[in-house]
Amino acid sequence: MYTSPLREFSRNDYFDKSIINDDMAEYTFDYFFSGKRIGSRKDLIDLFVVTWIMDDVENIFIRYSIYSGDKTSWKDKITEQLKKLMYDINVRKLLVDG
Secondary structure (H helix, E strand, O other): OOOOOOEEEEEEEEEOOOOOOOOOOOOEEEEEEEEEEOOOOOOEEEEEEEEEEEOOOOOEEEEEEEEEEEHHHHHHHHHHHHHHHHHHOOOOHHHHHO
């Protein structure tokens, strides 16, 4: 039986600035998520993920996304969203991968 992968259906970004002040300075990041099953199939979900980063001068970068599809990759989607957010605000790839 075919199961559709988790796909992003909605995204909203709320950034104080377009890029991080200094990716070598101290910054904080975190995430939270919520999910629910879709219909009668136990393997399909809607996943709501919020990731945020605050830089050293307290600029905040928040991303809200909604995913829908097969639940097996939900952990990977959260990690992927945080990495994409970091890339989008110009955090160096070496720091993101670390």
